[in-house]
Amino acid sequence: MAKKVLGSFKLQLKAGEATMAPPVGPAFGQRGLNGMEFVKQFNAKTAKQQGTIFPVLVTFFSDKSFTFIIKSPPAAVLLKQASGIKSGSKESNKVKVGTVTRKQLEEIVEIKKEDLNAFDKEAAVSMIAGTARSIGLVVEG
C-alpha cells in the first residue's frame, strides 16, 4: 500500500535531550504521530553530541508514520561554540567580541559539508565567514 506524504515540519533540539515537552509533544501529537518513538530515536542518534543543537526535518505520511533527517548544527551555532563567547550572561551583555580563525572556519565547513549543495571549499569558507561576521565575530587569518 503506497503511503502519501502529508507534510513536514522543522524543529531544532538539543542532542540527546529531547522529551515530550513542547515543541516535540504538540508537534507530533497534533498530527497523530507517535512522539515517544521520535524521542527515543533522536536521543539515541545524537547521544554522542550532547550539548549541541541539531535541526531536524520530520516528514509524515498518511498512515501516521514518519521519517526524520538530522541536519548538521546551524553554522552560527558552531561558530559561537568555536569562539567561546556566551549570550545570556549579564556581565558580558555589552562587550561581546569574539574571534574565529580560518582553521575553525574550515572545521565548520567540514561538519556542514553534507548540507551544502554544490560543494566548493573556498566558497563555503567565505560563506561561513560571512555568517561569523553577521553574528558579530571577527575572522582572523
Place this chain on the structure above:
Amino acid sequence: MSRICRLFVTFVNSYVNNNVYVSKLLDIYLKTDYFIVKIAINEEYQDLAMSVLMDYDFAGVEQNYDELIVSFTTESYCNINIDELIAEIKEILPETQLNSVEKISDRNWNEEWEKHVQPVIVSEQIAITPTHHSDNIDAQIKIIIDPKMSFGTGHHNTTRLMCKLMEKINFKDKKWIDVGTGTGVLAILAAKLGAEYIYAFDNNEWSVENAVENIEKNAVSDKIKIELEDIENVEFDDYDGVAANIFLNLVIPSLKKFKMGILKRNGDLLISGIMIYDEQQVIDEATKAGLVLADKIYEDEWVAFHFRIKDN
C-alpha cells in the same frame, strides 16, 4: 510576564523554604507548565538567531517560515529575561519582533496516536495489545498496555529486542529490577515469565502513573513495585537481573551500578536502547566494568545485549 513569574517564585521560595508540602506543589507547578515564545524572524535568518538562543535553557524550537517558536519550562522561563533575549537577537537581526508569549499546561500530547494503537506480535509466545484489541489477540503471554505518553508499546525495536532476550532467560521465582520502566511493559513481562518480585522505576511522572495502571490491567500488582525515582537514588543490590531499555548516555555511567546489582546472585543484565553504531563502545565499557557478553540480538539499527558476571 517573566518578572511576575520570577516574583512569584521568589515569594514562594522565601515563604516555604522548609515546607516540604508547598515546595512539592511548587515543583509540580514548575514542571508541568510551559511558556511558548513566538518570535517573528524570517526562515532564512533563523539559524543566526539560534546562535543567541543556544545559550538559553530552552526545551526546543519549532521553525515556521516567518516565526521561531521557542518552548521553555516554567522554571527556565523564570530565570531568563525575554526582553533581553529579544534585544540580543536584534543586535544581529534588527527586524526581530516578539509576537507573543503563551503559557500552556502539560498534557498527554500522544493521545491521538494512542487512540489508534494496534497490537504487536513480538514472538511466538508474546503479544502486546491495547485493551480495545485485547479480545482479538490469542497469545500464550498477552500483555495489555494502554500507554499514556509513556514508552513501551512494543512498536519500537528496542522493546521487542528486550522481550526476545527476556524470553530466553529463566525468571522463575527471580527478583528483577526494571530501569526506566515507561509503560511497565518489561516488568509485566518479567512477572508473567514467573518472576517473584520486580522493582520498577522511572524519573517521569507520566510513566509511573501509567505503569501502575497497566500493572493493574495485567493483574500483576502483587509482584511489582513502581516508584518515581532517579537512577542515582536507586540501590542496586541483590537482584537476579537488571533490565534497562534506556539510552547510551545513561547506560555507560551506570554499568558498574548494574553489575553491583547482579553480583551476589551471579545474575543477568539486559541492555537495550542502543544503536548499532555504539555497539562496540557498550561492549568495551561493560568488559572494563567486569561484565561478559552472553548474547546480543539486532533489529534494524538497534542492538540489545545480555551481559553476565565475569567468571573469576
